Amino acid sequence: MFNLKTGILFFLLSLIIGCGETPVAPDIFSLPVTYKVGKKPSAVIAHDMNNDGYPDLLVTNSGDNTLNYLEGRGNGTFDNTQTLSTGREPMAMTVADYNGDGSPDIALCNYGDGEISIILGQKDGLFKLKGNVKVGRLPISVVSGDFNNDEKIDLAVTLRFHKLIILLGVGDGTFKLAEAYMASGTPANLVVGDFNNDKNLDIAIAFNAVKVNFIRLYYGNGDGTFQSPVRISGGHQSSFITSYDMNRDGILDLISSSTMMDSITLYLGDGKGSFRAARDFAGEKGPEHLFPGEFIGDKSPDLVVCNRRDGSVSILEGKGDGTFVFPHFNYPVGRNPRALTGADFNQDGLTDLVVLLYDAQLVEVLLQKIPTLAPIES
Numbered sequence: 001m002f003n004l005k006t007g008i009l010f011f012l013l014s015l016i017i018g019c020g021e022t023p024v025a026p027d028i029f030s031l032p033v034t035y036k037v038g039k040k041p042s043a044v045i046a047h048d049m050n051n052d053g054y055p056d057l058l059v060t061n062s063g064d065n066t067l068n069y070l071e072g073r074g075n076g077t078f079d080n081t082q083t084l085s086t087g088r089e090p091m092a093m094t095v096a097d098y099n100g101d102g103s104p105d106i107a108l109c110n111y112g113d114g115e116i117s118i119i120l121g122q123k124d125g126l127f128k129l130k131g132n133v134k135v136g137r138l139p140i141s142v143v144s145g146d147f148n149n150d151e152k153i154d155l156a157v158t159l160r161f162h163k164l165i166i167l168l169g170v171g172d173g174t175f176k177l178a179e180a181y182m183a184s185g186t187p188a189n190l191v192v193g194d195f196n197n198d199k200n201l202d203i204a205i206a207f208n209a210v211k212v213n214f215i216r217l218y219y220g221n222g223d224g225t226f227q228s229p230v231r232i233s234g235g236h237q238s239s240f241i242t243s244y245d246m247n248r249d250g251i252l253d254l255i256s257s258s259t260m261m262d263s264i265t266l267y268l269g270d271g272k273g274s275f276r277a278a279r280d281f282a283g284e285k286g287p288e289h290l291f292p293g294e295f296i297g298d299k300s301p302d303l304v305v306c307n308r309r310d311g312s313v314s315i316l317e318g319k320g321d322g323t324f325v326f327p328h329f330n331y332p333v334g335r336n337p338r339a340l341t342g343a344d345f346n347q348d349g350l351t352d353l354v355v356l357l358y359d360a361q362l363v364e365v366l367l368q369k370i371p372t373l374a375p376i377e378s
Contacts, residue, residue, distance in 0.1 A: 025315070025329035028295060029353070029366040032333065035070060035078055037361055039063030044356045044363060046343035047095045048072075049104050050125030055343040057354060059363060060090040060108060067093075067108065071125065076346030076367045084119065084127060088112030096144035096153040098130075099173035105130075107155055109139040116142060116157060120173050130173040135165045136180075145192040145201045148224035154178075156203055158187035164205065168224050178224055185212045193243045193252050195219070196273030202226075206238035206256045215241060215256060219273060234277025235265035244292035246301050247322035257287045259308060264290070268322055278322055284330065285309035289339045293351045295368065304353065306340040313340060313355060313366075331366070335359045 038061025049056045054074035060067055065086050070078040087110030098105040103121040110117055114137050118130040138160035147154045152171040158164055164183045167175040185207035195202045200222035206215050213236045216229040238256040246253045246266060254267040254275060264287055267275040286309030295302045300320035306313055312332050317325040334357040345352045350368040357364055 025331055026296070028368055029331060030369055032364045032366050033077070034334075034357075034360075034362040034364050035080060037061060037068045037356075037363055038066040038083070039361060041356045041358060041361060041363070042091050042338065043093055044339050044341050044354060045093060045095055046341045046345075046354060047104060049095075049121055051103065051123070054347070055345055057363060058093065058095070058106065059356065060086070060093055061361075062089045062091055062111065065090065067106070067119070069127070070363070072345060074345075074347055076352065076365065078365070081125070082127065084129075086110060087115055087117050087132065090117075091139070092141045094142050094144045094155070098153050098169055098171075098175075100152075100171055105173065107142055107144065109142045109157065111138055111140065111160075114139060116155065116167065116175075118173055118175070133167060133175050133177070135159065135167070135177070136163060137161055139165075140187065141189045143190055143192045143203070147201055147220055147222075147226075149200070149222050154224065156190060156192065158183060158190050158205060160186065162187065164190075164203065164218065164226075166224060166226070179226070181218065181226060181229070183207075183216065183229070185209045185214075185216075188238060189240045191241050191243050191254070195243075195252055195254075195269060195275075197251075197271050198222075202273075204241055204243065204254055205229075206235070206241035208237045208239050208258075208260070210237060212237055215254065215267070217273070217275070230273075232267060232275050232277070234267055236261045236263065238265070239288050240290055242290050242292065244301060246292065246303075246318060248301070248320050253322070255290055255292065255303065257290055257305065259286045259288045262287065264303075264305065264316075266322060281316075281324065281326075284312055284314055287314070289341075291340055291342050291353070293342055295351065304340065304342065306337050306355065308336060308338060311335050311337065313337065313353065333357065333364055333366075334362065337364075 040063030054072040057070040069082040071081040089112035091111040092109040106119040108117040115132040152169040155167040164181040186209040200220040218226040251271040284307040289306040291304040303316040
């Protein structure tokens with residue numbers, strides 16, 4: 001069940017504590033509503049899991065080895081529908097249809113087991129464990145994509161100890177271990193996209209070893225194999241990476257964050273596979289998860305940042321050319337937010353946010369308000 005009182009309490013306490021010297025943020029979110037999840041929540045995904053047209057929430061809990069499924073009602077609220085047991089320390093997940101039945105499935109990184117768990121979705125909105133795939137020590141991140149162009153979904157997994165593992169999908173919910181690639185520098189997070197416009201999926205990886213100041217790109221050959229990685233300078237000790245067209249040129253760009261260095265880096269793509277680190281810009285305390293989208297209402301891409309050490313999310317207002325308006329706006333949330341994502345949870349055409357609160361074992365839902373026009377003075 002949701003808890004409006006708890007959400008309001010977190011909001012008011014955070015206002016009292018404060019989160020930096022920034023201008024008053026525009027009032028674009030309703031008061032937060034919270035939902036209870038498991039111990040040490042580690043990742044959150046918004047996706048329509050039961051094919052009813054409304055985004056649901058999935059939350060992995062590394063402290064009690066569970067997965068929460070919160071069913072979206074389509075009005076901005078959720079039912080805490082299911083709690084599933086997982087392997088040890090589920091740290092990350094990805095969603096796709098792995099067995100071709102039209103229902104979304106889940107792939108989980110079990111950090112403590114060295115395995116990927118495949119959980120198949122069913123038309124009734126319930127789930128069942130298909131099986132586990134051994135990948136190696138400490139899998140930390142996983143993404144889905146068709147890497148060999150056979151119309152069957154594959155997986156890419158980063159291992160904490162310097163490897164990228166490719167699992168090729170059979171099409172029935174099972175996977176076969178394919179190639180393993182060196183990824184030295186302590187890989188942290190990865191993102192998939194066609195970054196050189198050759199119709200084959202590529203992989204970008206962020207690394208967070210202490211002296212690392214680069215990301216790496218693995219360009220796909222279209223047959224499930226990848227070329228030797230290309231090193232792109234920029235950033236320092238990165239924790240998270242995502243992709244989006246931030247300057248509206250029709251080409252995917254990359255954005256990484258450094259939780260330890262309190263910084264964010266934008267890499268502008270040229271559409272041919274090359275990227276230029278446009279700039280490093282300061283974040284709040286402990287920026288980690290990033291969510292690009294449009295929040296200010298000017299049709300330009302903005303960037304939402306989850307700040308782990310100061311209990312806030314920031315909105316960096318984009319100018320539409322790959323630069324941002326400064327200073328940015330901060331919105332207080334509960335303590336130690338670990339991840340965030342967004343979707344239109346109440347079907348009003350606006351992107352809402354959900355933030356994972358690690359210490360309180362909660363997800364906090366922030367619904368974006370429909371702007372109201374000021375009355376015309378006579």
